[in-house]
Structure formats: structure tokens, C-alpha cells
Amino acid sequence: MLKVLIVDDEPSNIQGLVRYINWTELGYDKPKTKESGEEALEALLETAFDVLISDVSMPVMNGIELVAKAKSMHPHIQVLMISGYNEFEFVQEAIHVGAQAYVLKPLKLEEVSGKLTAFRVTLEKMRQVVEQTNELEKKVSGSLKLIRERFVNDLIAEVAQTDEMLSSWNSLMELPEIKQGFQIILFGVDHFLSSGKDAKERMILGSGFKQTVEVGLSDVESIFLAQTNPDEFVALHLNPTPEERVRVEKQLPFIQNMVRERYGSTVTVGCGRMGSRWDEVPLFYKELKFMMAKARLISDGQIVRYDYMDSNEFKDYRLREEFMPNILKLMETGDSAKVGEYMNRIFELLLTLEPTSFSYAQAFGMSFLSELIRNLKGQEDSDGEMNILMWRRMLDCGNPGQILELLVDYVNRYMLIEKKAHMNQQHNLIRKIAVFIEDRLQENWTVKQLAEQFNLNASYLSVLFKREMGKTISEFVQEIRIRRARKLLQDPNIKVYEVAEQVGIQTSAYFTYLFKKLVGCTPQEYRDYRYSAEE
Structure with missing residues (x-):
């Protein structure tokens, strides 16, 4: 009870x-x-x-x-x-x-x-x-299969595997130390959503695909399996021995054949390169996704290997599909330090960790600059004087560090111009809303009504107002009301309840409560003692 x-x-x-x-x-x-x-x-x-x-x-x-x-x-x-x-x-x-x-x-x-x-x-x-x-x-503590799947999904999602995090995984399972490295194998059903199958058929296919992969690799204890989507499975093979690699290789066509014969669908398999650190898993996974997408343009149901991947083509793909959208999102936050840090990581990842010629670094910088100009707002003409100057400066760079410095400078200047324009616009809008509130203090407008009046989202208006004014809309209204009330209380001909009404507060009880909360005394005490003392 x-x-x-x-x-x-x-x-x-x-x-x-x-x-x-x-x-x-x-x-x-x-x-x-x-x-x-x-x-x-x-x-x-x-x-x-x-x-x-x-x-x-x-x-x-x-x-x-x-x-x-x-x-x-x-x-x-x-x-x-x-x-x-x-x-x-x-x-x-x-x-x-x-x-x-x-x-x-x-x-x-x-x-x-x-x-x-x-x-x-x-x-x-x-x-x-x-x-x-x-x-x-x-259940989680007692299910090794579920724990392993969550671990692999966390790796792919780029959840940082700090010493503390790895220790927590070790408390749930015996996490092997990487001694002989690891390999990622990715299984994907081709055309899962566009195969013409109805919902029931896709459910059967997804379940059958899952069962086939699990059974096919069940005799290799050192493989961690994770289903990332109904049509995709990741196998993380830890410390693979030569014998285990041979066994796994034999199972790849078995899995493909079983899915094709039983469900009429093809499976593309991607075999990644060997790795030695947990933080390499997200990159290797993206490489496999890229390889398999390219392979499907030629034919379905292939087994593709990292040995045949064009690494420069993959870098260009990441720049266009991953890095540039992330940079644009960071730029929207207005944090130039984070943008610079992220761009530095990109260059380190793509130009420093692997041996590349300076001509490639310069060509990559050109591509980077081209993507920036194409994506940024307010660019009226890509052949304008500013952009021509940037191209020339790019050609004058003598090392990757100068290329990075040039690109960061370009982004910072753009962000500074955008930030000033945006802040001016927000400042004027919030000041306009504040005046609107003061002029209608007796009308008790809600945040939702204010947002609708100015064609804004209510949550966005609340955040914007707090950032610009340093207080919430409710706090602003209360302060304005009490400030006006203090002036009205200086007139002894106006009764306390009339002051409450004139500042938009419905009851004397709430007016007294709010006044004491903000001023430290009741309205009557303020009129009798504080007002004369302040004079």
C-alpha cells in the first residue's frame, strides 16, 4: 500500500x-x-x-x-x-x-x-x-554473447576505450589482450530494403541471416559477433591463429551459399586488414563499408579484401561524406577551437599516419578547400577574388603544416563573419522580445505564445533568451514586475493590491510572496521603511 x-x-x-x-x-x-x-x-x-x-x-x-x-x-x-x-x-x-x-x-x-x-x-x-x-x-551480467556484442558495437560507435572502461568490460568478461592483432569481417545482405520482399519476408531473411552467421562461426571461440543492422553482421576476430584463419575463410562461402539457397539473397563479405589497437576498429569498419559499397557496383555476393582497396580514394570519400559534414556541424556551434582541433586530427589521420607524398598532401588540401567553398553559406562565386587568393596561397605552401594552417585560417575568418552577423541578429531579436514583454506586462504571455508571436520554437527561444539576457523569461518578467512595483509603491495613494494588478500579478498573496523573495521584505515593509531609507 x-x-x-x-x-x-x-x-x-x-x-x-x-x-x-x-x-x-x-x-x-x-x-x-x-x-x-x-x-x-x-x-x-x-x-x-x-x-x-x-x-x-x-x-x-x-x-x-x-x-x-x-x-x-x-x-x-x-x-x-x-x-x-x-x-x-x-x-x-x-x-x-x-x-x-x-x-x-x-x-x-x-x-x-x-x-x-x-x-x-x-x-x-x-x-x-x-x-x-x-x-x-x-541478464547482461550472465550473457557472454550479449556482452561481446555490446563491446563490438561500442568500438564501432567510437566509444573511447579508456583504462577505466576496459576494466569495466573485464569485470563482465575476460577481455583478451591483443597479442597477435585482430581482424574485422563484415557480412552484409545485398539490397535488403530494395529486394522487393515484403515485411514478413524481410523478417525471415534477417533472422535466417543472423542464425547462419552465428552457426557458421560458432566453432571459433575467439570471434566476437555483433549485429549492427538487420542486414549486417560484424565479426571481430581476436588474436587469430593461422589455423583459425583458414577455418574462418572456409566458412565465408558457406554462409553466402546458405543464405542464397535458403532465402534467395546474396551476401557480400568484407575482410579487413590486421589491427593492433581498439581505437582502430571504427576506421577499419568504415573501410570495409566503403570497399563493399564499391564492390556492389560491379556485382553482388563478392568476398572483398583490404589488399585491393585504393586508400587515396577512401580518403577522398571520407573527406566528402564524413569529415566535411562534421566540420560544418562544428562550425555551426561557433567553437573555432574545436573546429581547428578536428581539422588537425583529420590531417594527422590522413596525411601523417601513412606515408604520403607532398604532392598528394597538396592535392588533398585543394580538395579540402574546394569542399569548404562548395559547402559554406554565403559563397556567391567560387571564382571570386578571395577564393583565387586562397588557391594561390595553397600552391605556395611548402609542407602539410602550412596547408592545414591556411585551411584553419580560412574557416576561422568565415566563422568570425558568420558569428558577428548571427549574434547581431539574435541580439536585436531578443531585445525586441524584451520590449514586447515590458509593453504587455499585464497580459501574462506564456513562452509558447511568445514563440508563436515571433515564429520561433519555444525551447529555442528559452535557450536564446537565457544566453542573451543571462536569465530565463520567467525571471525577466518577475524582475521587471517587481522593479515597476517598487516605483509604484512610492506613491502612497496606490494601494498594495492595486500595485499588484498594475504589474500583472493576479493576487496580493502571490505579489507579497514574490516581492519578498526578490527584495527581501514585503511590499508594505518596503513602503514603510525601505523606500524612505533608500531615499
């Missing part, structure tokens, strides 16, 4: 809930009750309650403060706020600090029961998630 704590400074409200809600039927124990936030905090320290029901307006510690502290103590506690019709701003604040729902006075028992039922369902789902996660952890 779930545990509930009800907090309200009016005992009649508490008794009504305790007496007239069928707690047992809803899956709850008889509620514990407290009449103040301070008493409730003591109870929360002693007991892990599942649900907290609290009034919003209470003396000393109000419902908002109680919810914030309760959530910090018990993050998963479900909170139902009780509010009067004129306290909606309090409820908004409570939801902001973690309340899940609210009901308005006078209370409707069926509405409260509905909220409690929803809470029970949520708590039950949370419990199921925890149980299933624990069960999955047990």
Missing part, C-alpha cells in the same frame, strides 16, 4: 480528505496529516512517503517551499497541490519546483481520487522500470 502525507493549516480540509476518500480502494494506507510545512518536513525525514498533498497558502512555510524541500529529499514523490481559484500563480510556481498536479477549492472528491489513481499508476510504472532494469542488469 502507498503512503500519503496531507498538509493543510485548516484541519477541516484535512478531515474531509481523510474521511471521504476511499484510500484502501485506491491502493493507499490511511494518510498521515500535518498542519504546517515545518511539521511536514519532520515527517518526511522520518518516512519515505509516496504522495504529498499540500495546500498552497500556509503561514511561515508555504506549499511552494515545502514542495521544493520535499522533492530534494524524495525526488520520486508525487505531489498534489490544493489551491484557491485566486492562487493560480502560486500553483504555477509549485509545478515549476516539481508538483505533478493541482486541484482547486472547493475540492471535488472524484477529481482528487482521479489524481490519486494517476499517481498510483505512475508509481507502479516507476517500480516496474526499476525492476526491469535490475532484471536486465542480471
Whole structure:
């Protein structure tokens, strides 16, 4: 049974809930009750309650403060706020600090029961998630096949294999030390999605392909298998002996023949070069994908080997399909240091790690520059004076380092121009929105409504506003309201509740709460003491 704590400074409200809600039927124990936030905090320290029901307006510690502290103590506690019709701003604040729902006075028992039922369902789902996660952890710890597959997938996805990470893998399996190296073998069903097969046929083909690869390589213990897609399998062969390599070679045509005979589909196989470090796996995998894609242009169902790959062609392919899109994405972040670091890694990878002539390095630099000019926005003419100057400077370079420096300089200058233009545009937009808010302070615009007004995504507007103004839209509105309220309070002819109305705050209670939160005293105290003292 779930545990509930009800907090309200009016005992009649508490008794009504305790007496007239069928707690047992809803899956709850008889509620514990407290009449103040301070008493409730003591109870929360002693007991892990599942649900907290609290009034919003209470003396000393109000419902908002109680919810914030309760959530910090018990993050998963479900909170139902009780509010009067004129306290909606309090409820908004409570939801902001973690309340899940609210009901308005006078209370409707069926509405409260509905909220409690929803809470029970949520708590039950949370419990199921925890149980299933624990069960999955047990299965993962006990399944060597699953652990190996996850390890290979992590390698391909370029998850950094630090000493700490490798140690964690060793705790799950005996990870062999790479002594004789490793080889990647990639199996791919040809035309899996465009073969004309319907959904059921593709499911059968995918399952049959998986079973065939697993059976075909099952007698080689040093192979880690991972299915990366329904139509693709990766075999990571660790420390292969000559005898094992011969056995594996014999199984490659066996796997191809079985899939062709049973499912009418061909399988292309790629055999990679030998490696000696885990961080080489992603590159070798990409090489195999490139080799197999080229082989399929000629015919399906081949066995292709790294020995026949044109490494320069592969580098050009990576530049066009991998490196350039990544550079453009990094440039959009505006972080020139990261762009420069990434470009340096590219040049190190493609020009330094393998022996290459300077003429190739220069030709690669030309290709790099050409791709940059083609992809960057704002390039009106690739034969313009700026670009001609860049081509000439490229020809004048005497070593790969100068080529890299020239390209980084080109990118940095472009980013600087773009950043200035973009920042000016954002600055003007946010200032325009800030003025719009100030002019309509009494209208209570939501972030969503503001975003729609200015044709923006609400989340993007929130991030942009915080970055430009140093505060959230809600904080900005509150500060503007209180700043205007301080000026109005200087006029003794305007009552406090009238000041609240004029700055767009619906109730005196919330106005007092917010004013004290931001200024440190109540509006009346400010009028009586602080205002005269500030003068």
C-alpha cells in the first residue's frame, strides 16, 4: 500500500480528505496529516512517503517551499497541490519546483481520487522500470554473447576505450589482450530494403541471416559477433591463429551459399586488414563499408579484401561524406577551437599516419578547400577574388603544416563573419522580445505564445533568451514586475493590491510572496521603511 502525507493549516480540509476518500480502494494506507510545512518536513525525514498533498497558502512555510524541500529529499514523490481559484500563480510556481498536479477549492472528491489513481499508476510504472532494469542488469551480467556484442558495437560507435572502461568490460568478461592483432569481417545482405520482399519476408531473411552467421562461426571461440543492422553482421576476430584463419575463410562461402539457397539473397563479405589497437576498429569498419559499397557496383555476393582497396580514394570519400559534414556541424556551434582541433586530427589521420607524398598532401588540401567553398553559406562565386587568393596561397605552401594552417585560417575568418552577423541578429531579436514583454506586462504571455508571436520554437527561444539576457523569461518578467512595483509603491495613494494588478500579478498573496523573495521584505515593509531609507 502507498503512503500519503496531507498538509493543510485548516484541519477541516484535512478531515474531509481523510474521511471521504476511499484510500484502501485506491491502493493507499490511511494518510498521515500535518498542519504546517515545518511539521511536514519532520515527517518526511522520518518516512519515505509516496504522495504529498499540500495546500498552497500556509503561514511561515508555504506549499511552494515545502514542495521544493520535499522533492530534494524524495525526488520520486508525487505531489498534489490544493489551491484557491485566486492562487493560480502560486500553483504555477509549485509545478515549476516539481508538483505533478493541482486541484482547486472547493475540492471535488472524484477529481482528487482521479489524481490519486494517476499517481498510483505512475508509481507502479516507476517500480516496474526499476525492476526491469535490475532484471536486465542480471541478464547482461550472465550473457557472454550479449556482452561481446555490446563491446563490438561500442568500438564501432567510437566509444573511447579508456583504462577505466576496459576494466569495466573485464569485470563482465575476460577481455583478451591483443597479442597477435585482430581482424574485422563484415557480412552484409545485398539490397535488403530494395529486394522487393515484403515485411514478413524481410523478417525471415534477417533472422535466417543472423542464425547462419552465428552457426557458421560458432566453432571459433575467439570471434566476437555483433549485429549492427538487420542486414549486417560484424565479426571481430581476436588474436587469430593461422589455423583459425583458414577455418574462418572456409566458412565465408558457406554462409553466402546458405543464405542464397535458403532465402534467395546474396551476401557480400568484407575482410579487413590486421589491427593492433581498439581505437582502430571504427576506421577499419568504415573501410570495409566503403570497399563493399564499391564492390556492389560491379556485382553482388563478392568476398572483398583490404589488399585491393585504393586508400587515396577512401580518403577522398571520407573527406566528402564524413569529415566535411562534421566540420560544418562544428562550425555551426561557433567553437573555432574545436573546429581547428578536428581539422588537425583529420590531417594527422590522413596525411601523417601513412606515408604520403607532398604532392598528394597538396592535392588533398585543394580538395579540402574546394569542399569548404562548395559547402559554406554565403559563397556567391567560387571564382571570386578571395577564393583565387586562397588557391594561390595553397600552391605556395611548402609542407602539410602550412596547408592545414591556411585551411584553419580560412574557416576561422568565415566563422568570425558568420558569428558577428548571427549574434547581431539574435541580439536585436531578443531585445525586441524584451520590449514586447515590458509593453504587455499585464497580459501574462506564456513562452509558447511568445514563440508563436515571433515564429520561433519555444525551447529555442528559452535557450536564446537565457544566453542573451543571462536569465530565463520567467525571471525577466518577475524582475521587471517587481522593479515597476517598487516605483509604484512610492506613491502612497496606490494601494498594495492595486500595485499588484498594475504589474500583472493576479493576487496580493502571490505579489507579497514574490516581492519578498526578490527584495527581501514585503511590499508594505518596503513602503514603510525601505523606500524612505533608500531615499
